[in-house]
Amino acid sequence: MRYRIGGLAALAMAAWYLPYQLDSYLIHVANVIILFALLAIGLGLTMGVAGQINLAQVAFFGVAAYATAILTTRAGLGFWTAGLVSLLIAMAIGLLVGTPALRMQSHYLGIVTLGLALAFTNWVTNSQIAGGAEGITAIPAPAFPGVDLSNEYFFYYLELIVFALTMAFALFVVRTPLGRRMRAMRDDSLAAGAVGVEVPMLRMTAFLLGSIYGGIAGVLYAGLIRYVAPETFSIANMFLLLAMVIIGGRQSLVGCVVGAIVLMLLREALIDYPTYAQVAYGSVVVLIVVFAPAGLAGIPRQAVRLARRLGLGPAGAARTPRLGPFQPYPSAGAAEAVDAEKPMLELDGITMNFRGLIALRDVSMTVDPGEIRGIVGPNGSGKTTLFNVVSGLYRPSAGRVTLSGVTVTAARPYRLAQAGVARTFQNLRLFPALTVRENVLVALDRTRVWSSWRYAVWQLGVWRHERTLRDEADEVLARFGLSDFADVTPGALPYGTQRRVEIARAMARRPRLLLLDEPAAGLNGEEVRQLSEIVRSIRASGVTVVVIEHNMALVMSLCDRVTVFASGQIIADGAPTEVARAPQVIEAYLGDSAMSEDVPQTATAEGTR
Amino acid sequence: MQVFLQTVIGGASLGAIYALVALGFSLVYRTMGLVNFSHGNVVMIGAYIASTFYLSAKLPFALAMLIALAVTGAIGIIIERVLRPLENKDFDLMLIGTIGFGIVLEALAIRIWGATGRAVPSPVPAPPLDLFGLRIRTYDLLVLGIAAAASLLLIVFLQRTKRGAAMQAVAMDHEAATAVGIHVGRSNAIAFMFGAALAALAGGLVGPLLYVSPSMGGTLGIKGFAAAILGGFGSVPGAIVGGLAIGVLDSFATGHFQGYSELVTFLVFTVLIMIRPLGIFGERTVNRA
Numbered sequence: 033m034r035y036r037i038g039g040l041a042a043l044a045m046a047a048w049y050l051p052y053q054l055d056s057y058l059i060h061v062a063n064v065i066i067l068f069a070l071l072a073i074g075l076g077l078t079m080g081v082a083g084q085i086n087l088a089q090v091a092f093f094g095v096a097a098y099a100t101a102i103l104t105t106r107a108g109l110g111f112w113t114a115g116l117v118s119l120l121i122a123m124a125i126g127l128l129v130g131t132p133a134l135r136m137q138s139h140y141l142g143i144v145t146l147g148l149a150l151a152f153t154n155w156v157t158n159s160q161i162a163g164g165a166e167g168i169t170a171i172p173a174p175a176f177p178g179v180d181l182s183n184e185y186f187f188y189y190l191e192l193i194v195f196a197l198t199m200a201f202a203l204f205v206v207r208t209p210l211g212r213r214m215r216a217m218r219d220d221s222l223a224a225g226a227v228g229v230e231v232p233m234l235r236m237t238a239f240l241l242g243s244i245y246g247g248i249a250g251v252l253y254a255g256l257i258r259y260v261a262p263e264t265f266s267i268a269n270m271f272l273l274l275a276m277v278i279i280g281g282r283q284s285l286v287g288c289v290v291g292a293i294v295l296m297l298l299r300e301a302l303i304d305y306p307t308y309a310q311v312a313y314g315s316v317v318v319l320i321v322v323f324a325p326a327g328l329a330g331i332p333r334q335a336v337r338l339a340r341r342l343g344l345g346p347a348g349a350a351r352t353p354r355l356g357p358f359q360p361y362p363s364a365g366a367a368e369a370v371d372a373e374k375p376m377l378e379l380d381g382i383t384m385n386f387r388g389l390i391a392l393r394d395v396s397m398t399v400d401p402g403e404i405r406g407i408v409g410p411n412g413s414g415k416t417t418l419f420n421v422v423s424g425l426y427r428p429s430a431g432r433v434t435l436s437g438v439t440v441t442a443a444r445p446y447r448l449a450q451a452g453v454a455r456t457f458q459n460l461r462l463f464p465a466l467t468v469r470e471n472v473l474v475a476l477d478r479t480r481v482w483s484s485w486r487y488a489v490w491q492l493g494v495w496r497h498e499r500t501l502r503d504e505a506d507e508v509l510a511r512f513g514l515s516d517f518a519d520v521t522p523g524a525l526p527y528g529t530q531r532r533v534e535i536a537r538a539m540a541r542r543p544r545l546l547l548l549d550e551p552a553a554g555l556n557g558e559e560v561r562q563l564s565e566i567v568r569s570i571r572a573s574g575v576t577v578v579v580i581e582h583n584m585a586l587v588m589s590l591c592d593r594v595t596v597f598a599s600g601q602i603i604a605d606g607a608p609t610e611v612a613r614a615p616q617v618i619e620a621y622l623g624d625s626a627m628s629e630d631v632p633q634t635a636t637a638e639g640t641r
Numbered sequence: 642m643q644v645f646l647q648t649v650i651g652g653a654s655l656g657a658i659y660a661l662v663a664l665g666f667s668l669v670y671r672t673m674g675l676v677n678f679s680h681g682n683v684v685m686i687g688a689y690i691a692s693t694f695y696l697s698a699k700l701p702f703a704l705a706m707l708i709a710l711a712v713t714g715a716i717g718i719i720i721e722r723v724l725r726p727l728e729n730k731d732f733d734l735m736l737i738g739t740i741g742f743g744i745v746l747e748a749l750a751i752r753i754w755g756a757t758g759r760a761v762p763s764p765v766p767a768p769p770l771d772l773f774g775l776r777i778r779t780y781d782l783l784v785l786g787i788a789a790a791a792s793l794l795l796i797v798f799l800q801r802t803k804r805g806a807a808m809q810a811v812a813m814d815h816e817a818a819t820a821v822g823i824h825v826g827r828s829n830a831i832a833f834m835f836g837a838a839l840a841a842l843a844g845g846l847v848g849p850l851l852y853v854s855p856s857m858g859g860t861l862g863i864k865g866f867a868a869a870i871l872g873g874f875g876s877v878p879g880a881i882v883g884g885l886a887i888g889v890l891d892s893f894a895t896g897h898f899q900g901y902s903e904l905v906t907f908l909v910f911t912v913l914i915m916i917r918p919l920g921i922f923g924e925r926t927v928n929r930a
Contacts, residue, residue, distance in 0.1 A: 085733065131909060136918045139676040139736055140874075143866050144914060147907035150863065154907075158900035219902050267859055271744055278737050310748035317741030322726055 047192055051185050059184045063256050066191040067249045069181050072276045072288040073202050074245025080282030081206055081603040082219025082238030083096065085138060087146040087270055088129045092243040094123040094152055094265030101168040101260045102161060111174040115251040122250060126243020127234055133235040137221075142509025149270060157262045167261030174255045181634045182589040187256055198248060202285050204491065206242070210476045210484050214238055216463045216474040223461035226423055227474055228449035228541060272299075275317045276597040281327025281425045283465070290328055353520075356513025358566050361573035374437040376401045376545055376576040382431035384417050384600075391417040393600045395431070404571050405578045406587040406608070409597030410620060415580045416458055418597075419547050422578075424448040435545065450478075452544035456534045456551060458580075460523040469518040471510050472505045476539040487564075503542070512536040512566075528559040535566065537576075546570060552586050588612070596620065646775055648892050654850060656888020657788035661739070661843035663872065663880035664795060665836040671812045671875035672832035673728060675735050679743035680840055681862015685855060686712045686746055687841030689754050692761045692848045695797025709841040716746075717837025720729035721830045728829065729815055743858070750855040758854025784846050791842060795835075797883035799877070808832055811918055812875075853920065860903075867910050873922030881923055 051059055071093055078086040099118035101498045103109045109117070132144045156162040163169075173182035174190075181187050205211045217224040217234050225231050254260060272295065295313055302309035320327055324334060375398040384392040392414045399405045407415050422433060424445035433441045435451055443451070454475075463471050479497070486493050509515045512532055523531050525608020531551060538546060547568070552560050562588060571577050581587050587594060587608065594611045596604040598620035604611045611617055662684055669677050677683075694705035720742050727735045767779040799805040811818040811828045819825055825874045843861070851857060864887055869875075872883025890909060894902035914920075 151904040151907040154903035307748045307751045314741045314744030318738050321738035
């Protein structure tokens with residue numbers, strides 16, 4: 033920590049005294065580099081942190097620069113007023129360009145944003161008001177009492193201060209709830225929705241953040257160069273910007289800035305050979321993507337890993353981390369038990385039709401509050417489809433879902449999560465690039481995305497909120513015996529531990545209804561025993577549990593009631609012992625009697641284990 | 642009506658070009674799930690090679706085209722080989738890797754042929770046909786014919802040959818394909834080679850229609866990609882319909898909005914794709930939780 037502060041101070045000093053070493057040309061270069069660094073931070077936030085491919089960052093930059101130019105030269109506004117209005121315009125454009133992200137992702141989003149960026153350059157090259165291909169000249173220099181900002185040396189300090197503030201803000205965003213949610217959404221938007229992250233709002237926020245940085249850079253550009261023309265905002269420069277972010281390391285904002293500085297210096301060094309510069313940075317992008325996907329920012333970590341593999345460097349931690357015992361929840365008193373009048377979950381005539389393939393056919397069932405309900409059935413009988421309908425991933429073709437008497441059919445996953453439904457996934461969907469603690473933190477945060485306005489005006493409040501969340505997360509991790517793994521990413525953990533992390537994450541939402549999709553799959557005997565203890569304690573704390581499971585011994589001992597599915601329909605429902613004897617269940621699991629000689633002996637063992 | 646039909650016909654030949662570009666995108670995408678952002682630049686390289694051999698070496702147009710096809714096919718194989726470690730892993734990284742290749746290809750073109758473009762005379766000197774008062778350039782007919790033939794050949798290849806069936810299998814499930822003994826890497830390389838060859842075909846044909854310049858790849862690539870998405874990404878008939886649609890849309894935008902045609906084209910495209918993200922022939926894949 034002390035080193036870090038020292039390094040930061042040294043960096044600040046160097047930046048502050050840098051102009052004394054530079055001639056009038058180089059200070060200009062430095063000023064342009066800072067602008068690109070700002071743009072790179074914005075692109076890093078949208079693309080690296082939130083995972084939204086944005087090839088229109090250069091258009092945000094252009095919109096603000098052109099708006100400033102037009103407002104000062106044509107409308108006669110002062111520079112700062114024009115700058116502020118331009119920033120707002122850029123933000124509006126950011127939201128507009130971001131809307132397609134609600135409907136599409138990845139390469140689709142890439143082409144749409146790129147097309148919109150092209151549309152922007154097409155507009156400015158043709159429009160009268162934007163000065164056509166010649167652009168707009170004679171933008172007035174920003175006025176500032178006592179400082180002549182038409183002097184590039186003074187402008188450098190203005191940019192430096194803006195850069196320091198915006199960089200600090202971006203780092204703050206990434207390390208606090210908003211940024212964490214964006215990273216969770218980037219890693220797995222489905223799971224993010226299931227833990228209550230409002231994915232659509234968050235995608236728009238990501239574009240808004242990108243456009244704020246593009247807008248600030250654009251306003252400063254207009255004030256610095258005092259001339260705007262279409263070619264500055266071309267697709268070629270967009271790709272240059274993209275290269276900066278990739279080469280620097282898109283998931284690290286510091287990396288983005290380093291990438292911007294490195295590429296701009298490279299371009300400056302090769303200014304007389306622009307095509308060679310282009311070949312160079314294009315090839316570097318390809319090499320980075322193949323050999324160092326985390327960019328320059330990831331190289332130290334890669335080096336450490338390599339050193340460790342070669343047996344160099346410090347040996348592993350002295351104490352091997354260990355999965356602790358689960359500490360049961362304090363059981364809820366009778367008073368706290370949920371209103372037993374209304375069923376917790378009621379399904380009425382649910383049908384799910386995938387283009388003719390009927391996965392669920394007219395399924396009706398009720399789950400009472402405080403119950404542990406088992407759902408069993410052969411593979412492909414519609415169990416997971418049922419969970420996907422209840423948790424809002426699928427919109428049922430027909431039927432109604434009610435939660436404690438409130439109809440929630442086809443609500444968005446995050447709405448259901450906010451209404452108290454939490455789930456785990458059959459194939460584990462933890463956020464791979466977040467630590468175990470962060471996985472839990474994302475689920476713990478019950479505030480809405482719109483409350484992020486506090487980032488603009490009341491950062492202290494955000495910070496306090498973050499501290500409370502961290503305390504709560506430590507509690508959850510301690511309860512599930514995961515404290516030792518708090519700071520590792522889930523991919524490094526044994527499978528059984530990952531399963532427990534997922535349950536901890538689901539429980540961090542303090543749900544009313546918990547859906548567990550094959551929680552015992554891949555667990556060993558001892559882990560299954562622990563699981564059953566955990567589920568019982570969860571129920572005792574007043575949470576209703578529905579569990580899909582193939583491990584019949586677990587189902588028999590754990591569940592109050594069992595519902596059996598076959599081919600998308602309920603074929604039996606009742607106490608575990610009754611259900612296990614029902615002839616139609618035996619038939620569904622083992623085939624009818626005529627087929628029975630074809631069923632290998634192991635299947636019988638599987639069914640009754 | 643006259644003007645309307647003339648605009649449609651004017652858009653059809655460029656539309657056929659977009660369709661060829663879109664076919665290249667789709668072929669690579671359906672086989673390996675990769676969007677090749679350098680595709681437009683491969684089109685540009687194809688256009689330059691074809692025009693160089695046609696104009697400077699005075700070879701027949703068809704021969705010049707064949708050389709262009711061979712060279713770009715080789716470029717396609719190189720791109721695939723370099724990016725192979727990322728296949729089926731990180732989609733976004735591969736996408737950015739192909740953007741890197743695009744940057745390099747464009748710079749190389751400027752190095753070799755200079756930053757200014759060149760005009761290519763039409764290889765078919767016959768005068769335009771007159772059909773019920775509509776003027777149809779003979780070269781446009783040639784373009785449409787070649788594009789139709791290429792699409793047909795591609796469909797026959799994918800559906801009737803063993804190699805084509807193997808590529809379809811890789812597209813559906815690369816792990817299962819490996820398990821039944823299909824060499825996934827080779828299958829992908831062939832897809833990339835064919836994709837690049839289709840790009841060269843589009844590039845060679847577009848030379849006499851537009852001006853050949855290093856920056857032509859950007860616009861052609863983006864419009865071809867837009868065509869592929871509009872038709873339904875990965876679908877062969879979708880690419881053809883989408884290409885023609887973008888061509889006609891472009892032609893109308895140029896007719897009505899002159900300089901602002903690109904603005905209008907991309908705005909309309911954005912709206913269409915927002916309404917129907919999967920395109921005309923797109924298939925919805927179900928999220929599996």
